[in-house]
Amino acid sequence: QLQLQESGPGLVKPSETLSLTCTVSGGSISSTTYSWGWIRQPPGKGLEWIGSIFYSGSTYYSPPLKSRVTMSVDTSKNQFSLKVSSVTAADTAVYYCAKIPSGRFMDVWGKGTTVTVSS
Amino acid sequence: QSALTQPRSVSGSPGQSVTISCTGTSSDVGGYDYVSWYQQHPDKAPKLMMSDVSKRPSGVPDRFSGSKSGDTASLTISGLQAEDEADYYCYSYAGSYTLVFGGGTKLTVL
Numbered sequence: 677q678l679q680l681q682e683s684g685p686g687l688v689k690p691s692e693t694l695s696l697t698c699t700v701s702g703g704s705i706s707s708t709t710y711s712w713g714w715i716r717q718p719p720g721k722g723l724e725w726i727g728s729i730f731y732s733g734s735t736y737y738s739p740p741l742k743s744r745v746t747m748s749v750d751t752s753k754n755q756f757s758l759k760v761s762s763v764t765a766a767d768t769a770v771y772y773c774a775k776i777p778s779g780r781f782m783d784v785w786g787k788g789t790t791v792t793v794s795s
Numbered sequence: 796q797s798a799l800t801q802p803r804s805v806s807g808s809p810g811q812s813v814t815i816s817c818t819g820t821s822s823d824v825g826g827y828d829y830v831s832w833y834q835q836h837p838d839k840a841p842k843l844m845m846s847d848v849s850k851r852p853s854g855v856p857d858r859f860s861g862s863k864s865g866d867t868a869s870l871t872i873s874g875l876q877a878e879d880e881a882d883y884y885c886y887s888y889a890g891s892y893t894l895v896f897g898g899g900t901k902l903t904v905l
Contacts (some may be wrong), residue, residue, distance in 0.1 A: 713894075715841075725886070752892070771839060779887075779892035780829045781886065782833070782843060788840050
């Protein structure tokens with residue numbers, strides 16, 4: 677059974693770069709039919725799609741975040757990663773990684789990791 | 796600000812039916828049959844309840860159904876149960892492997 681697990685620092689200082697990794701287990705990240713994505717949820721608010729990446733490295737980002745987001749994939753480690761630069765308090769959220777079949781919907785989710793932006 | 800519009804809250808008594816709407820535009824909901832719905836209980840990860848407008852993943856009760864008309868998609872829950880109380884989010888494919896989201900609806904089972 678495919679499982680995803682987010683990891684990374686829980687506290688990031690304002691103006692710095694947030695970095696998270698999602699480890700995929702129980703299956704291969706190298707599929708032409710899936711993309712892998714990041715979704716976040718600020719405290720008390722709704723879900724926000726951040727972006728998606730295929731194992732080939734093709735990326736697709738949410739327009740409002742595009743200038744600050746970078747995603748990458750490491751097929752040798754079965755992992756994909758997220759970087760958000762120049763963070764502010766508004767980037768404080770629970771960050772989820774997910775599997776996205778054909779780029780259309782999220783069918784497997786990680787448990788989420790909380791990231792707080794604070795000095 | 797969410798791209799898709801959902802009611803902030805809906806409610807119903809056990810055994811009743813409720814419908815949650817999700818309104819977008821011809822660039823997202825109206826343009827593709829790729830609307831999905833997610834259930835989220837407090838402090839839990841979201842769970843896929845419906846994909847491609849009306850496809851129920853394995854394990855999701857058939858009390859849940861999805862539909863779409865024009866730029867509005869809907870999730871209907873019949874035979875409400877206490878465990879259905881949760882937040883529900885809609886998402887739509889918007890072209891070029893991008894996704895747009897709704898603001899979420901809180902379902903209260905009275």
